[in-house]
Ligand SMILES: Cc1ncc(C[n+]2csc(CCOP(=O)(O)OP(=O)(O)O)c2C)c(N)n1
């Protein structure tokens with residue numbers, strides 16, 4: 001039997017091997033279409049309460065480590081029609097867990 | 098010594114002479130679609146352009162022909178197309194794009210009988226008005242009308258020079274008779290051919306529509322990092338679409354004025370025996386040759402007639418005609434249509450003119466115009 | 479860590495950022511296609527100074543206005559011959575046509591067939607959004623049968639073009655079809671198209687939630703996009719004749735044509751300006767022309783060949 005603590009440790013170790021991403025947004029360009037939110041495979045993007053100049057709600061990143069985190073897959077930056085959201089690989093040392 | 102260094106006489110059709118004139122002034126890109134009676138222009142270009150390092154393409158239609166020469170012109174080549182009535186109609190939309198985007202290019206229209214397919218092999222002068230008003234919107238047109246193969250050569254050169262000088266499409270408005278007429282053409286040595294080229298900007302990047310004091314903008318070449326944007330929408334000097342009444346007025350004003358203010362530089366009128374004339378015969382293209390003969394015949398009969406020949410049909414010499422009308426002269430207009438230059442002449446002179454129109458596809462016989470002169474002499478206006 | 483605010487985007491060097499946000503509706507696929515195109519350019523290290531983008535008229539036609547390159551927004555239907563003029567005159571430039579399905583296949587249909595036949599070295603990105611977006615949602619030559627548009631209020635009676643198939647058959651060197659959902663494959667396809675010598679064509683199925691989706695049972699932006707995820711099947715070397723798109727049925731995406739490189743139309747035009755080519759015998763010229771004609775064998779094999787069994791497509795990411 002694997003204990004809960006062990007499971008957690010294994011998960012964390014595995015999580016450490018997969019890439020992580022920092023998510024950036026140019027808020028004024030966002031049109032709140034929700035495509036990044038709908039297509040994020042990790043479901044870590046949600047609509048924020050903030051409203052930009054054009055009246056749209058840009059997305060917010062809500063991670064729940066170690067599993068529900070941005071994995072730097074780059075899909076949001078490709079599916080965003082407005083050149084608003086993009087990701088950069090997280091540097092290993094400053095990864096907060 | 099190559100033939101380019103000395104003047105040469107060649108026996109050429111008007112169509113071939115127009116092609117040679119274009120090549121002489123530096124045309125290196127031609128795209129067109131065959132149509133009688135202009136096909137000989139394309140055929141000459143197909144043979145000659147590769148010899149001088151130029152590109153000839155037979156396109157799939159006239160819509161694409163004119164689009165291709167606009168592209169060719171932005172790509173830095175002096176470009177031309179040639180067509181006739183039906184094809185000219187098809188070109189109208191992108192003629193307007195050429196005006197709006199200030200793209201220098203030359204459109205040859207060898208006029209035949211119309212409307213529609215009309216008289217493919219016979220003469221017409223029915224695009225006098227279309228050359229000016231054929232595309233939608235407001236604009237000033239430049240159109241030249243040669244009366245001989247020699248002038249087809251010379252005017253092709255001038256058409257390019259005007260196009261490059263004013264950054265605008267210029268129409269070489271020929272007709273079937275001039276296009277198919279064979280005459281001796283004197284081809285001057287290359288060094289004697291004056292070739293104007295578009296102004297180039299001195300800085301990079303330079304906005305593609307930022308005009309100098311003469312209202313004509315320098316034209317940035319492609320591939321040099323200017324990152325130009327060119328659109329048929331109403332735009333600012335950077336080419337940014339700006340669909341506002343203010344911008345439209347500013348842009349239209351400049352496009353029209355860059356021609357209007359230089360009307361005198363552009364217009365070329367032959368006045369022959371006008372000073373003492375009682376009767377002024379207005380004609381252009383092949384019709385001017387019959388008119389010249391008619392004027393001579395009239396003089397022989399003691400009638401003081403003169404020839405007012407539109408070598409440039411657009412811009413129209415309204416002021417000069419008005420001046421002549423104010424001197425009490427009477428007017429005859431001869432052309433191969435049902436009355437197009439007639440409208441302009443009557444508007445300019447503010448009086449009725451005698452109209453000698455023909456539209457069966459044949460050129461005028463001099464006596465037909467002479468009859469018109471006599472009719473004018475006895476008319477009471 | 480929350481989302482990080484930025485004021486620059488990695489593709490900004492390729493964009494006229496001062497004109498953003500662009501005119502396209504929220505959730506319109508056009509920005510995704512443009513994004514993929516710019517990424518492909520970046521990946522290939524293409525010089526924006528030496529790249530010219532030509533568009534026609536339509537929502538897609540507005541693309542030319544957003545790229546920081548020499549760019550032309552021409553007239554409806556005439557982007558292809560305008561681009562051909564540029565490429566023939568300046569073969570050193572990369573010329574890309576970016577335009578809509580109506581622009582390229584209705585009013586401009588004749589030109590694109592001939593451009594493919596000639597094999598002029600340009601890349602065409604054709605956005606298939608099933609509709610005339612710019613003018614408010616009228617019937618396009620790509621609208622699926624039965625679809626509701628403002629000019630087919632009782633359902634479209636016509637059959638749409640198989641644009642990709644048509645291009646392969648007309649003589650294009652490279653033909654692919656992807657959708658905005660297959661963003662990464664689209665990017666790869668564009669990379670291939672841009673590096674291909676000869677006429678290359680990429681059809682991109684892209685949602686128009688505003689003028690098409692809304693009237694055709696796609697409730698919102700996400701629904702419009704999901705349509706492609708639901709119905710697209712990725713095939714290896716699909717037969718161009720199998721590119722037909724039917725409403726609410728599976729359709730094929732992939733690479734329909736990838737012919738070998740050979741001299742292009744512009745190469746030939748310039749060859750013709752060389753003295754020795756002009757001065758050689760007609761027999762030698764004929765030999766050269768025949769040696770350098772389009773090799774349509776690839777196409778013949780494709781059309782005659784067995785269909786490759788469809789594989790269920792999934793979102794490729
Ligand atoms: C000669 C001409 N006819 C009609 C129009 C009007 N018009 C503008 S865009 C368009 C359709 C565009 O559809 P498509 O090419 O599919 O582009 P989309 O807007 O869907 O991206 C039409 C008919 C025009 N501008 N010019």
Ligand code: SF4
Pocket residue numbers: 021023039040041042043044045069070071072073074075076077087
């Ligand atoms: S990069 Fe991938 S995982 Fe990260 S937010 Fe974007 S879509 Fe989600």
Ligand code: SF4
Pocket residue numbers: 029030031032033034035036037058059079080081082083084085
């Ligand atoms: S996809 Fe882009 S425009 Fe749409 S909500 Fe996300 S960030 Fe905003």
Ligand code: SF4
Pocket residue numbers: 501502503505506507508537538607611612685686687688689690
């Ligand atoms: S109308 Fe359709 S194609 Fe045009 S911008 Fe809106 S969603 Fe895009």
Ligand SMILES: [Mg+2]
Pocket residue numbers: 536578579580605606607608609610611618
């Ligand atoms: Mg469309």
